[in-house]
Structure formats: C-alpha cells, structure tokens
Amino acid sequence: MSETEQIAPPEVAEDDNNVTDEESRLRPEFVERVLDAVEAGDVETARSLVEPLHPADVADLIELAARDEREGLVRALAGIVDADVLAEMNEHVREGLLDELEPQQVADIAGQLETDDAVALIEDLDAEEQQAVLERMEPDDRAAVEEALGYPEESAGRLMQRDVCAVPEHWNVGQVIDYLRATEELPADFWEVFVVNPSHHPVGTTKLSTILRTPRKTLVSDVMIEDQTLIPVDMDQEDVAYRFQKYALVSAAVVDDEGRLVGMITVDDIVHIIQEEAGEDVLLLSGVGDEGDINEPVTESYRSRVRWLVANLLTALVAAFVIRQFEDEISRLAVLAVLMPIVAGVGGNAGTQTLAVTVRAIATNQLTGSNRWRAVGREIRVALLNGLTIAVLIGLGVTLVLGSPSLGGVIAAAMLFNIIVAGLAGVLIPLTLERFGADPAVASSVFVTMMTDSVGFLAFLGLATAVGLGR
C-alpha cells in the first residue's frame, strides 16, 4: 500500500487515501468535512475539497447529503455541480434539485450535455416543465432532444448520440484520418468509424486501432468488418444491453426503420443499464417495483410497496381459509397449529430458490423454448433430493421430540410433497408468465407463495386428519 502512494500521481494518492475508500466509495469523514464547512458558511474550504473530484464522486456526495442539506451544498458548489455531475446523479435526487431551478437554468444545463444525457435529464420532468425547458434551448439542441423524446421510453433512440463518425466506402484510410483531423463536430468519445453507402446505410465498421495500423493508401472498405451488430432505433434498452454484453461491443451503430445510420450507442452508456436490469430482479421479486432505491421519496415507496403487501394479504387469506377447514382438528390437537407453519415456511423457501434461479435464467436468456422442459425436469430432481432430506430430518425430529411416529410420518410426507410442489411452482409459474408476455419477476412470487402456503397447510392438516390425528 505504501509503495503505491509513492509512485501514484499526487491527485490519485490523495484521492485514494482521504476521499474514497478501497471500494471507491466516498469516506463518511470526507462527506462530513464538506457538509460541516458548508454549514459553517466556509464555502471556500468546501469548494477546495470538492474541486478535485470526478463528476461521479460529486454526484455521490450530493446523494449522500441529507435532503435538507442538499440545496445549501449545491449553492456552495455552484459551477462545480455542472451538467456532467447532474448526468451522473441518481434520478430521484436530480429531480429534487431540478425542481428548484428555473426552466432557463435547466435548458442551459441540458445544452452542455450530449444528446443522450440531455434526454435523460429532461425525460423525467413532467410535460409542462419539459415544454418550458425545450422552448428555452438552442434550436439545434432542442431539435435533437425532441427527436429523441419521440422514440419510446427506454429505447435505443433515447440512449444514442446523434453525432457519429461515418465515412463513405470509397475513401482510403488516409482520407479518413484527414477527415478526423479536420472535423470539429465529432462525438467526444468514439472507438470506431462507421462506413456507409451513398444512401447512408452502414456497410461496415472499422476500429480506430485498425485505422491507426493500416497504411494510408488502403481502402477503408478493404479493412472494415462487415459483420457488425446493428441496433434498431426502437429496440428496448434491455435488449440493447444484452447485445452489447453478448457480443462484447464497445460501441454500435443505431439504424432507423429504413436501415439508415442515425446514431451510435457506446458501452459507457450501457454499463449502468446492464447493472440496473440485472439488479432489478431482486427488487421486482420482492415487490418493491423497479425503481425502489433508497433515494425514492417515502410516499412513492409506500405506494409501490403497499400494493404488494395487499396482494400478499389476499394470498394469506387463502391460506387462512384452508386452515379454517381444520379448526376442529386443531382444537382437539393444538400441536398441529404448532407444526403447520414449518411445512409452509420451508416450502416457501424452496419455492423462492427455484424462482430466483428461473427468473435469472430467463433474464440472461439461458432459459428458452429449447431447454424449458429440461429445466423443469432438473428442478423436480433437485426438489426430490431436497424434499427427502428435509422430510427425514423433520420426520425424525417430530417423532423423537413429540414421541409421535404418526405425527412424524405425516409432517415428513407433507414436507416432501410441498417441496416438490414448490419446485414445480417455482419454475412453471415464471415460465408461464413469460410465455404470456408478462415479466416473470414481477408477479411470480405472489403465486408461488400462495401455492406453498396453501398446499403446505392443506397437505399437513389434510394428511393428519386422514390418518385420524386430531380426532
């Protein structure tokens, strides 16, 4: 560690040691120093602390401040909290800040961003504010943003940059290099040059490293890669992210309905989508909606979560209805009520396991029509092994502790049955939902829980009654 300090450039060394921890998170002590300086009115100290930070870290700093500290912090950091910082910020926090600004200020900020970032900023505003901001933007920028807003939400059209580097196929490498040197209006970051035909359809792509390493006289069409991945402008961002990941893309050409090159998407705009989409499943399966993060306003969290709890309340009522059919048996043998939640609970966990694996496999496109039935068979086999193990454990335990082999046998049989049902429900319910075009992560777990609860109680209490327990 100490050797690293000696050699790293001073900024990096300071950064590593005082500002961020080993996981690149801002240290709490640093955040506190900045906030204390702002509170004490020592704007200069606050600014000097924050000035060297990367925009992404400045955005983190503002997110980490409490809601009522943010306005003062942003005011103290005027000029440092720029368009780039806003582009990096959590959308809930950003919305809160933008609400405080005049439309003209928002328009100025949007004007400094690349189209995709400007769109991300403006698309969250409500229709009236959007209009006010757009009216105050430069005509060129406004047209670009309005065009992007014309594409569906979460589509490639909203993610892309319109500035792309495109050259005709009859050029040689020297001409491409001269064009790149002479042209001002190029994207800030680009990694490949798209080769287009006269009607502006992409016919190939050339990596910058290829251009650099090829003699000037060579035709660009002789070194271009013809097999490129094209992104339709209305493609959903999840599918865009999947293509980037599957084909290891760094950038890709976006084409319109007629196959003309209209923009470019770069991987740095995709990594956060890959992360969000992959992380979404746990939120959706738990019923907190896809935007349930800790910066969401409390009332919004309440609204999205309570719906889920009401749905679960209804499924719990189904289970209660099942139990109610056995009230007499329970009155006579209350130990049934003691044991029944074990059958339902462990079954629920087994169902959740299968569900998680299935939902991830669907999301990562590992589970398709080709291997659907194989996956079901696989889950049945795992469920059998799990069910037998747990059944033996609980069966022996109940027999020994309560001294009732018949009760032990009943709970073992009910357990095995419920774990198999859980395995089937955990794989079949999400597959069925997906087949009907629903997101398997959204609704599956309510149904799976309803199955494992109801079947658990029914199997255990029903079997107990059948063998004459509680009579």
Place this chain on the structure above:
Amino acid sequence: MSETEQIAPPEVAEDDNNVTDEESRLRPEFVERVLDAVEAGDVETARSLVEPLHPADVADLIELAARDEREGLVRALAGIVDADVLAEMNEHVREGLLDELEPQQVADIAGQLETDDAVALIEDLDAEEQQAVLERMEPDDRAAVEEALGYPEESAGRLMQRDVCAVPEHWNVGQVIDYLRATEELPADFWEVFVVNPSHHPVGTTKLSTILRTPRKTLVSDVMIEDQTLIPVDMDQEDVAYRFQKYALVSAAVVDDEGRLVGMITVDDIVHIIQEEAGEDVLLLSGVGDEGDINEPVTESYRSRVRWLVANLLTALVAAFVIRQFEDEISRLAVLAVLMPIVAGVGGNAGTQTLAVTVRAIATNQLTGSNRWRAVGREIRVALLNGLTIAVLIGLGVTLVLGSPSLGGVIAAAMLFNIIVAGLAGVLIPLTLERFGADPAVASSVFVTMMTDSVGFLAFLGLATAVGLGR
C-alpha cells in the same frame, strides 16, 4: 421490419429472421434443426447452419442442447467450436466438455486465447488437470497463465491482458503511430495508449481518437489525460467492475504493488462481471449460492440449496417453539391458528421488501456510513405507512367477517407491530452484517424471516392472550 430486410446485409437479415429472435436468443426451431441434423448423421447440414454464427451464439447452442446431445454436437462441429466459443460458454457446460478432452487438446485451445480467457478456462480445472494442461502449453503462454493464476481468484490480475500498448512520455504522436504500425505484438482490441515513465509507471493515457486527431509533431505527454483510473492488480473484480461503471471506462491500466504497468482490463471483459455481480443478489438472498444457474449439476444445486433449507428449518423451529407456548389458547380458540400465519406472512413480505432495497443500495454503494441512519429512518416511515394500511384492512376484515372487534383489534395491532419490526430488521440486519465484513446478501434473509415469523406469532398470540381471548 420488411424495409430493414431490404437494406441489411444478407447475413444479418437471415440471422434476424431465422436464427435468433428479437431478443437475440437462438430460436428453438433453429436449435432443433441443428440437433436433428446431428442425430441423423448429416454433419454437413449442421455445420452449414452453425458456421455463420457468432462464437457467442455457438456457445449458446451448445448450452441449449441436452447434456447427452452435447458431445455429438461438439464432435460434428469440430473446428467451429473453437477457443473463442469455449471462452463464451457457461462454465458448468464448459467444464463438462473439457472433462472429455485430453490435456494436450485443452492446452492447444488455451494457447489460442488471450491470457484472460485462457485463465478463465484453466482456473476451473482441478489442480491435477491444471498441472497437466500447463505442462503441455508453450513456455510463453504457460508463464503468462501461471503468473495470472498466482493472483487471487476473482482479482484484477486474473482478468487482465498482459499485452498492452505503452509508449514513453517523450515520444510525439507521429512516433506513436509509427510504433503502432510497426509492432506485431499488440492486443487484439485496444482503445487507448498508456504513457509510461522510464520505470514503467503509468503517467497518463491517450485515447486512440486523440492520437488520430492530433498533428504528428505534438508530444504525446501534451495531449495525454493525467487523471486516469488505475486498477491495483489484486483488486477484487467486483470493485473493478464498480470503477468501470462509475467512471465510464472503456479500458484501464492495471498496476502492480510498486505501481508499474503490468496489464490492461477492457470493458468487454467487465460487462459480464457487472451483470453477474448485480444479478447475484437475488440468488444469494434466495439461498441458492452465487453460481446457482440452470446449467449447474443437480447434485451441486442440491448441496448448496439444502444447506439453506436446513437453516430455514431451524428458524421455523424457533417460530414453532413460540407457538407452542400458546397451545392452550389455541385449543380453546382455534381461530387464532387460522389467523396467525397472516401476521407472520405479510410481515415476512414487508421484511423482504426492505431487505431487497437495502441489499441493492449497499451493493451499488449508494448506502454508506454517511447516510446509514437516514436510510433506517426512511424505512421506519415507510413501514409505519404500510403497517397502518394493512392493519386497518385486516382489522376491519376480521371484525366484520368473524364478528369479533377484539380479535380485529388484536390482529391489527400485531400486524402494525410486525411490519415495523420487519422494516427495522430488513435494514438493520444487512447493515450490521456488512459492518462486520459479511456479504449482506448471503445470510440476511434467514435472520429477517426468523424475526418476522417469531415476532408475528408472538405479538398476535401474546396480545390475544393478554386481552383474554382464548381463555
């Protein structure tokens, strides 16, 4: 759609229409055609179908085939299933295939890959096989792989390529371009040129687009970016992925303990880690381990899942023990047994919601020491709102349906209490585990479920007893 067909190059059009669906998944009909051809011994048809595919799609094809079809498929596709295909393949499936190969064959495959992919291939083999393969590799490749294997698992050292493009700071842009043109041994893909000092410490970086657009006479040190993100060679891959994402990197220099440039990591090797790490939470929270995918052998799935079920069985026993204290009351008023799972179940769901949000916030570094207590306060407020809503619903429902205001009041109070406990447990348990260095996604949900079950039963049955119900 039809317009796209007209303009797209023939390969892409065919690909889009017959082979893959709109989500870039191989169509089941296509998979079947290939497998049928192989089974019928028509190797030629199978090969002509698969030949045009991207290596990632060939890998998918093999994954989608049943276990007993894979060997025949791979034999039919000899030459097509090359090192690149293996590098793209699910590790469980790849392990299965590699087991069938001689060490010399594995060594030949590894020799064709970049170091990072060769390491990924070899690190999964057991020690003895690893040795056999390494002994059969070319000395150069072997040294590279052995060095990489010397770094900890899942560290930057295993992910990096050793071939990097590094130039001295006193060179001008023309010299850099001439060097790139003249040098054979460069990485296949690279996006920036690292500038190093005489002791091989990185002092800056230059994007290829900058090199292309800068006059030849300019010194590279005049156009390089000094503030670059350096990756320590022993950094955990999750932290590497986080840096790539946070700072929107396309590639980054890897440095050793002494700060010398030893390799490079590119974003295409990182996107699948970002995806895996983000998707891991749902698997870990559900207790299937971090490798629980549908290609895992059944016995491994059983082993990792049954442990979790046993842990949950134990927590269910705790809940059963709580209920047992109220056996007499339940005998006298069996409706208590009917209603008690509702309190525990909805509480469990509320706990899972908070847990999912908290675990994601920790994983994405949004929740740190700076805003920990604020997040707890936020969850309490959401829990209060949720708890009041559900309490009123269930309280009124029980009062009306069962005609017992006292039972309605008891269940409402127990519900409110349990949802608040669930909210607290859902945020405090993962935060506590994280503080002690444990992965909050791994163990949290067992504890949270134990809390919501036990507290749910205790609050409901205890309150009912206290107000004289079931007496």
